[in-house]
Amino acid sequence: MTTLIAHPESKEKLAALKAVMKALEISFEEEKSPYNSEFVASILQAEQDIKDGKGVKIATKDLWK
Numbered sequence: 001m002t003t004l005i006a007h008p009e010s011k012e013k014l015a016a017l018k019a020v021m022k023a024l025e026i027s028f029e030e031e032k033s034p035y036n037s038e039f040v041a042s043i044l045q046a047e048q049d050i051k052d053g054k055g056v057k058i059a060t061k062d063l064w065k
Contacts, residue, residue, distance in 0.1 A: 008014040021028050033040070049055060 006017055008017055018028070
């Protein structure tokens with residue numbers, strides 16, 4: 001037995017993968033994230049913004065001024 005993990009990028013691709021697997025009679029399990037997808041998207045966008053230099057750095061000593 002081999003395990004295959006797929007990461008479809010949209011609901012349409014997920015539906016297509018499920019349809020193909022059902023047609024080929026391949027058993028599969030679906031794990032749902034415990035996190036809200038909008039929250040995850042905002043966190044990923046924030047990380048990308050930081051990489052792109054859009055963040056603001058504040059020195060620790062200036063936090064309580």
